Structures are given as structure tokens and as C-alpha cells.
Amino acid sequence: MGQSDRIDRTGKLKYVEPKTVRLPEVKVDSESVLPYNKEITVSLTSLLDARLEYTGLVTGKQYVWAKAGSTIEVSEYDSEILLAKRIGGNSCCGGSKDGTPIFQITT
């Protein structure tokens, strides 16, 4: 529609009938696939040849690794502190000054 079509002789805007636009229907899931309160976990594998028992400092959950190579799921809130744990920081014979990590992330 041109500019002249929308203005009458007196220079006022004409009333234009609005067009009806139909939008496509949007379907909404009745249930979300991912619940909002799902706990995010991290797989941690034990690197120490022993039974490991640690309590998550954030969640208070108790985690037990039966032996070296055992992998369990821990809360991501606890994982950071567990991953920082090291053993052998006071190594006697040329070991790492900072010790070796007890856990590693398993993908």
C-alpha cells in the first residue's frame, strides 16, 4: 500500500482494516524431558590402591571406592574438593612435592 493510499484528501490518515495473521500452532510438551532439579554428577575414578571412604563436604553424602580403578558418580558440588585431594605430599624419595592425586575424572 502506497503512502498516498493511506491519506485522505484532508491529509488525515485513513482507517485501514487490520489483516488477520494466523501464527502456526506451537506444541508445548506436557512434561519436560530434563527435570529442573536433576543432580549433576561427575564420575570419579580412584587412583589409590586402597578402599577409599570420603564424605562429600557439600552434600554430606558418603562415597566409597572399593579399590584402585573403581568409578562412582559423585555430586558435582563434592567433586572439586575430592579432585583436590592428594597423597604423598611428604614424599621421601624423589616423589612429587605436591603429592599425587587420589582421583581422576572419568568420561
Next chain:
Amino acid sequence: MTLSTGTPLGTGVTQEALYIEGAPTIFFQDYRANPLNNPDASGYYWGLSGTTPYPWNELGCITDVKISEDVTMNDVRCDTVGVKDTIQKRNYVEFTATIVSIFPFSVLAKMMNLSPATVGSGVETAGIGQINNTVHYMMYAPKIYDETGLDWLMFHLHKAKFVDAWELPFTYGEAWKLTGIKIRAFYDDTKPSNQGFGVIKRFDQSALP
């Protein structure tokens, strides 16, 4: 006039004027793991490679280290002429050591044949129960004898375990020492017969060009 040395004529080899001092470092790893060279280009099985389920352990601060063997030896005797030969059979090869570092318990428990250690925040525990006779380890003992030339040698024993009774004397004025530790290597019938007990290997570019 040439010096009389008594050296025999013909082809021969003399030994090197190279002397090594000090103990090797001793590492061990669960026998179920594969050795690092499994085998190497010459067919020898040796070296350790730590894996997640089977990490290696180092014996910390060791003294009085020696390696020895046990051999059954029987003379072949003929009453007419006496001993004509001696039949020898190697039974086992053994490392003996005294260990001054007793921590962590996760390693000590293996040396003292205790139950597997339980480790938690600020605490580690091991039980003194019956000895598990099914546990075997690979032993690996490298010794660098020239750090400049990167010359070194190593002992690798295929299938060993900690045997015999240990002692932990609490002597006044001395560090605690775990004595009586013996690491006995048995014949591993999964390895070639020429290396059933283990392998010794030397790396020396200058002496072995």
C-alpha cells in the same frame, strides 16, 4: 721384553673397571598388570607402567638391600671316581631390604601382608588378619650409575610376593625400621623359559656402542 701377565692366548673378554655404589630404587606393581615392555624387540618382558586399577608403588627409603637366589644343588657322585658333576635348580630370586618409610598404610599393608588399607579424610586403617597367598607383584629395580651418560641398569622380577615374618623394632633414638622384608620371585611359567624368574638389562651407550 714384554711383561708377563699370564693372560691366555686367543679370543677372550675382560670385565670393565666400572663399579656401582648404592641401592637401586624398588618399585612393585600388581602381577595382573602387563609389564611396560610386553615384550620388547628382543623378546624380554620388563618395566612397569602404572594403570588406574593397578598403580605401581615405590618402596621408600630402603637400606640393607640385596638380591640373592636360592638354588637346590645335588652332586652327581659315582663311588668309583667321586663327584662327577653337580645338578643345580634355581628355586627363587629374592630381594631383601629394610624399609624406613612406613607410610602410607596403603603401601605398607602390601609389604606386611595386611588387609587392603581403608583411607578416608584424616585416617587410614589396615587390618592384621590372615595372609592372602594369591597376591603377586612384578618387581622392578632400576639403578642409574652414570647420570651424565644416562647409563643405568635394572632388575625385573616377573612374579613375586612379600614373604617371611617382618619385624618393626622401636629402638630408642632410632627411626622405626621395618626389617625382614623379603620379596621372593618365583618362576613365571607364562614367560619364556630363559627369563622365567626375571630380566636384568643395562643401558650404556659408551660401553655398548
